Each structure stands twice: as structure tokens, then as C-alpha cells.
Amino acid sequence: MNVLPKKNHALSFFTESVLDQKVVNFWVQKFNPTWSTHEMLGRIVKKQNTAKDMVTLTIRCNKRMNFGLPGQHHPVIVEIAARRLERTYSLNRIDEQHVELTLKKVPQGAVSTWLCHVAEIGDIVEFGQPYGEMLCVTHPEKEVILLAAGSGITPMYSMVYDLAKTGRLVDYRLKLMYWVKRSEDLAFHQFFQKTAQQYPQFSYETFCTQEGEAASRLSESHVNDCGDLHETAVFACGPSGFVNSACDLFHVARLFKSEAFTLSPLEVSDTGTVTITLTKSQKMLEVPRGISLLDALERANEKPVSGCRMGICNKCSCHKVSGVTQNILNQNQNAEPGSSLRICINSAKSDLVLDL
Ligand code: FES
Numbered sequence: 001m002n003v004l005p006k007k008n009h010a011l012s013f014f015t016e017s018v019l020d021q022k023v024v025n026f027w028v029q030k031f032n033p034t035w036s037t038h039e040m041l042g043r044i045v046k047k048q049n050t051a052k053d054m055v056t057l058t059i060r061c062n063k064r065m066n067f068g069l070p071g072q073h074h075p076v077i078v079e080i081a082a083r084r085l086e087r088t089y090s091l092n093r094i095d096e097q098h099v100e101l102t103l104k105k106v107p108q109g110a111v112s113t114w115l116c117h118v119a120e121i122g123d124i125v126e127f128g129q130p131y132g133e134m135l136c137v138t139h140p141e142k143e144v145i146l147l148a149a150g151s152g153i154t155p156m157y158s159m160v161y162d163l164a165k166t167g168r169l170v171d172y173r174l175k176l177m178y179w180v181k182r183s184e185d186l187a188f189h190q191f192f193q194k195t196a197q198q199y200p201q202f203s204y205e206t207f208c209t210q211e212g213e214a215a216s217r218l219s220e221s222h223v224n225d226c227g228d229l230h231e232t233a234v235f236a237c238g239p240s241g242f243v244n245s246a247c248d249l250f251h252v253a254r255l256f257k258s259e260a261f262t263l264s265p266l267e268v269s270d271t272g273t274v275t276i277t278l279t280k281s282q283k284m285l286e287v288p289r290g291i292s293l294l295d296a297l298e299r300a301n302e303k304p305v306s307g308c309r310m311g312i313c314n315k316c317s318c319h320k321v322s323g324v325t326q327n328i329l330n331q332n333q334n335a336e337p338g339s340s341l342r343i344c345i346n347s348a349k350s351d352l353v354l355d356l
Contacts, residue, residue, distance in 0.1 A: 051189075
């Protein structure tokens with residue numbers, strides 16, 4: 001029996017070539033800017049203030065969208081002054097087609113400033129593939145502690161929202177502890193309060209560190225309030241100082257996962273420069289010590305691939321052939337040759353050879 005080869009559909013033929021995808025997208029986007037053969041695009045349909053300097057954008061996504069799991073992050077790409085800029089945010093899926101993107105304006109942050117102050121209903125944003133391990137539903141532990149500071153509340157909101165919406169919150173004993181400077185900085189406050197009233201096994205505590213009788217920062221006393229941690233999963237998200245404290249204080253937990261959305265300034269006494277040899281581009285560069293390798297290479301007019309710039313997405317990862325590096329988040333040094341290196345969260349301690 002002869003098997004006839006399958007005929008390629010005409011559209012598949014066009015969309016299989018990258019060049020043709022661009023051409024097809026160019027024409028279809030004249031009719032609808034969110035149509036695409038391959039890009040995950042969305043249109044802003046609602047914009048509202050969530051807290052001080054914080055907005056929530058409701059975005060209608062196209063059919064290409066990979067929504068990821070509650071608690072994960074997405075690269076969000078916008079075009080500002082003809083430049084494509086990418087930052088990473090946690091999304092909250094509210095139905096089949098819509099997500100909420102909640103973000104805080106960061107001083108000098110081009111993307112957050114644009115999204116908070118310039119973006120309007122009807123504007124288009126692009127998404128990258130979701131990633132991240134802030135996922136309480138994929139772990140068996142039902143005793144869960146969520147520690148959030150500032151914008152670190154967004155993946156926590158997404159997880160609690162999803163558990164409440166799907167009726168699975170009753171399966172967990174979940175404690176959310178949320179640090180902000182002032183009460184006006186609290187996001188999703190009413191939602192969490194209402195959920196705590198509705199579900200006795202969900203508890204919600206807030207700590208304002210610069211208001212009234214200022215609450216203390218995350219400390220040993222908060223750990224003592226949490227009881228036995230040996231069967232507990234702990235998730236922490238916030239600035240790197242907060243996440244590092246959480247990691248030290250909750251190290252006995254059965255599971256600990258964290259993500260930092262800012263890097264603490266590197267505490268190094270390193271001065272002077274090192275030589276970085278880039279094997280693929282066959283260059284030798286003199287770069288300063290004491291800053292991330294990503295920043296150092298960009299200052300030298302190199303354009304290494306990067307994404308989140310905070311050690312989560314792995315996009316900047318490269319092969320280190322030799323040399324000593326220091327992790328900016330935990331200060332650990334690594335002299336092992338032939339290892340994988342995320343250049344956004346490591347600085348050079350010695351001359352380096354990188355496969356870039
Ligand atoms: S850019 Fe995301 S891990 Fe380095």
C-alpha cells in the first residue's frame with residue numbers, strides 16, 4: 001500500500017519560515033494588532049490603581065498565549081521610543097483569555113514607568129514563556145507559608161487567588177505574611193482580608209515598617225510564630241535583602257523556594273579591573289570588578305542575551321571556562337572551571353574565560 005505524503009496546508013507552509021511569519025504577521029496585524037502566527041501578544045483593556053505607585057493592567061491575550069502556572073513569572077516586552085525593552089512580572093490569570101499584570105513603578109525603571117504612567121487602554125504588550133518555581137500547587141506540602149515584601153506580593157496573590165477560585169484553598173493551611181513600608185502600599189488588601197474571613201485555614205498578617213508603631217523586619221520572632229517547620233513549604237519573594245533573610249531564618253523548612261526582584265548592591269571591596277576573554281566572539285575586554293558581569297559587559301558595548309536580570313530566567317547563563325566569580329545574592333565564590341554561570345548575578349573576582 002502506498003502512503004501518500006501529507007500535503008502541507010498553505011498557511012503552515014508560510015508560517016514555517018521565520019521570514020514568512022514576519023510577513024504574515026505584518027499583514028494580519030493590520031486587521032488586529034494581537035493576531036500573530038507565533039507571538040504571545042495582549043491588548044490592555046483596563047487600567048486601575050492597586051496601591052501607591054502600583055497599577056493593575058487587565059490584558060486580553062491572543063490564542064498563542066502560554067499562561068503558565070499561578071506564581072510563575074513572564075517576560076513582558078514593550079516598545080518604548082523604538083526600543084524593545086523586557087522586564088519580568090508575575091501575572092494573574094482571571095479567565096480563559098485575560099490576565100492581570102500588577103506592577104509598582106520603580107524609580108528610573110523605563111518599563112515600569114511606561115506601564116504605570118504612559119500605557120493606555122488599547123496598547124499592545126508582548127509576553128515571553130513563563131518560568132519560575134514559586135508554585136505551591138506542584139509540591140505535596142499542604143502546610144504553606146508565604147513571605148512577601150513590596151511587589152513580592154504578586155506571585156503570592158496569584159497562588160492564593162487560584163486556590164480560592166478553584167476551591168482548593170480548603171486543602172491547605174496557608175499563612176501569608178506581607179511587609180510594606182506604609183499601609184497605602186498594601187496591594188490586594190481587601191481580597192486577602194475577605195479570603196481570610198471566608199477560609200479559617202488561611203491567615204493573613206501585614207507589617208508596616210514605617211508607620212505608627214513600626215513593625216519589625218523579618219526576624220527570628222516571626223519564625224517562632226510559625227511553629228514546627230519540618231512539614232512546611234515556605235515561599236519568599238521580595239528584594240534580595242528580604243529573600244536572603246528569609247532563606248537564613250527558614251532554612252529548616254521542608255521546602256524553601258524564593259525569588260528576589262532586586263539585587264542588593266554588591267558589598268565588595270574589589271577595585272581595579274579584570275580581563276574577560278570571550279571565546280565565541282574572540283575578544284578580550286578589560287572590565288571593572290565589583291559589578292555584575294552583565295553590567296560590565298554591557299558597559300563594554302557587548303550585548304549578551306539577558307532577560308530578568310535577577311537570576312531567575314536563566315537566559316543569561318553561559319559556560320565559564322575558567323576564573324573565579326562571586327554570586328551577588330549570597331556572596332558565594334565559585335572557582336570551579338567548566339561550570340554554568342548566570343552573568344546577571346555574578347561578578348568577576350579574577351580574570352575569566354567565558355564561552356560568549
Ligand atoms: S537574565 Fe535572567 S537569570 Fe540572568
